[in-house]
Amino acid sequence: MSTITPHAVIAFAGAHRIASGQLALVALKAKELLDRNDAATVLIFDDITSEQVEVDFRGSAEQVLQRLSATAAAAVAAEHPAGANVQETARGPGRPKLGVVGREVTLLPRHWDWLNQQSGGASVALRKLVEEAKRRGEERDLVRKAQESAYRFMSAMAGNQVNFEEATRAFFAGDQLRFEELSEPWEIDIRDHARTLAARALAPASAE
Known part of the structure; x- marks a missing residue:
């Protein structure tokens, strides 16, 4: 189960699809349904992986969106920590990052002949x-x-x-x-x- 996803999502209440699209918009639709019927069961799925996406629906709609935004910001920060590019920027002259690298390859004579x-x-x-x-x-x-x-x-x-x-x-x-x-x-x-x-x-x- 995931608490955030960069993909579109799809939400079901029981067997019925209630919304699909970006997580924030789908979460608002689900929140509206749950406010009308707190006995409803809502499941939200990542549209690509089908992992279930966990949303905390407590409080107001604004609070739900704030929590989603904070979770997304934390996920971005975790993927791009400060100082991650320090080593890359400090790199001196040399072969390009995607340049050709020479390594030893061992093959049978018939393989070399074909190549x-x-x-x-x-x-x-x-x-x-x-x-x-x-x-x-x-x-x-x-x-x-x-x-x-x-x-x-x-x-x-x-x-x-x-x-x-x-x-x-x-x-x-x-x-x-x-x-x-x-x-x-x-x-x-x-x-x-x-x-x-x-x-x-x-x-x-x-x-x-």
Whole structure:
């Protein structure tokens, strides 16, 4: 559970979506609902990670916003502590920060033969191979995070919905049509957001 997020959020009261957008605006909508009905249960989710976002709704709307602002300021200060750039500014002349660095690479003769035949030579070929591997790794990481986000939301909001287990199996199997079929009976707002999150994870796989 998080107390602050840089992303948009989405709030639910029970099975009904009540607001989405920036945290401060969503918090105000949730506060209005809770002031009218203090028995309501409101859950706020980060729209990217589906982590639940904790908001202290005590006091007035102004006090709620003040606490959110103070928490955000503290998070920024923690990420950028004073003096963090002292070492960088004190840096003397030398290689650029993103410059080429020479390191020893040990390969079999056939690997060197192949690299030397590539356009630009061994160094250029190695850099291209590294960049390609890095890109593929980042794509896999994005898919994994999207899967985790979708399942995190579904576990919190759809665990009691009909076909939940079968739908999640279809989701992790990459079967988008089957997932949508099985999630059709779910409460509309839960179903629609779950499908949005699932599409983020399933679209890259279906595009390959």
